Amino acid sequence: MIVDQAVYRDGCRTAIDVDVSGIPPDGFSWIGLREPTPEEIDEVGVECGLHELLMEDVHKAHQRAKWDTFDEASLFVLKTAVYEPPDEVRIGEIQVVVGPRFVVTVRHGPTPDLGVVRRRLEANPDLLRHGPMAVLYALADLVVDAYAPVLSELETDIDEAEEAVFSDELRSNQAPRVYHLKRQVLELRRNIVPVGDLLADLCETDSHMVPEDLEEYFRDVVDHAQRISGRVELARELLTDALNANLAQQGVQQNEDMRKISAWAAVIATPTLLAGVWGMNFDHMPELDWQVGYPLAVASMAIVAGSLILYFRRAGWL
Template sequence: MMPSFSQLRPAIRPSTVRSRRAERRAAAEGPAPKLRVPLSAYVVDCGVYIDGERLPGRWLHDEAIAEVRERGEGFVWIGLHEPDAEQISGVADTFGLHELAVEDAVHAHNRPKLERYDDTMFMVFKTVRYVGHADPTTTNEIVETGEVMAFLGRDFVVTVRHGRYSGLREVRRRLEEDPEQLALGPAAVLHGIADHVVDTYIEVCSQIEDDIDAVEAEVFSPRSMMNPEQIYVMKREVLDLRRAVMPLVGPMRKLSEGYSSLVPHDVRSYFRDVDDHLGGVAEQVAGFNELLTTLVDAVLAKISMRQNNDMRKITAYAGLISVPTMIAGVYGMNFDNMPELHWDFGYPMVLLVIAAICGLLYRNFRQNGWL
């Protein structure tokens, strides 16, 4: 008996039918609306400071600035971590931040700089972190970078961080333990951030210096096999550090010389101290770059010298082999009338001549350092 058409058609599961209906309904309704992430998800901390003391309680950014402006004293410090454009727009509207600076704060990847917009300042810092390795001659990354951006006004500081190693929790704690310093206003917070960033530069430079010393000892050890690629990777990491340090020299000099009225005279002396430390770091980083260039040249010269020594050894052994080869070739031509061909002592004499010539060549090669 022939099966019916319904028996030949594969069974369709009800779940499959429902999923297809759901797909058609979703296509007709359009894409699902994107969930709005609250600003609190990006806020690390928000504090109100009056006479260097932090007011108790948790504050929203608009409530905090309203409290400060109602009192007519103090300032707000709000910290954000990698906010998007939609979330930071509320903060920008509340504090009157310039749209170009806000765009830089959202997208990051900026050079260290200092810009002034009407009655606010915007400063970018590059943060660095040393990544330790068991062997400093490895080709892994040794410097990781992040960014800290600060908006400075007369009664507020807004900090925006990018990267895992750009935290300011320790800076906030240290400043809160020093109310006299914090009472100097938002400029004191900017100084604390600058001092923290430059201190990390000094620490990273000290650790890189130890690595470079280890590489230098390895390069100039008698039997080292250092790969120039390893030094090049370290040179590239030093270049990342240089990109963080060098562009910051100019902005720090401006802050120490009275770039804006937002930085009072009492705080400028602190910035001069940071500027002095930053100058020392800049000189140290420039020295690292020159020293690594010298080490790369030394490794290449060492490789070239090793290749020359190998070629001289090969040439010397080829000269030694050519003597018996030439003599054996002459006496292997099978002519009837050849000197000493039928002499009883011809064979020992040829071996003796070969040994004497080879011994003489070997002594000369040894004296000249070819073997």
């Protein structure tokens, strides 16, 4: 559906409702769509005179972050991220078609409210006078800034997972949660790193896309994206270390269990051996004629078993 459509001239929103072809050279139109139908996309494409290959990309939602340039317009795909508890990151997409006198934004999946961007730009006519590229800057700034709270939530989950891994509850296997968090971080990285690369390429002098007055604004967004990427890399490394530590702890715990089992097996086997010897059906066994033979045999078993238990406890096996 078309969420909003407006014509801007000299940095201000006007009441003029005309086709893109009728917009004066010093103005531009901004058409906002949210989960549009194919018919709505085609209608806007015809109005803006978009290339058929560009239209094909707009029809295909959930693409990678990219920047494609055609004769009449350029297509920018920005990936959005939203955190949903517990431990879940959902990825959305904003497609931005930038032409000389128009901007078309197409939202798919979980995305921020672009009405905030409109109000921000409309409150800053000096920035809005730069035309469609000012809209692209504001959208990129919103998308990149939205990564920070998502990553903060993931970092909180990572801290909790680390505490659980190194807690006294060694029987608790945290590997499934740590692995799930790592998958979420990798999914976030897979989508936001290309956005930063896209914006960095856009700021290159040979791109001729960014007006000189907007270069500082775009570089600021690139700087924010690079900082977010650094935090994502750190989060990935922490999860890798936590997963390795959890697996190592599980191995140590299994060794502890095997030592305990072996120690108790030795404690049980020794009295069993003695009982087997005394239980043999021999005629000439001195203990058979002793009144203290039976107590002596039982006491010997108890002493040997007690000695083994004491030894294994001192050795840390029990």
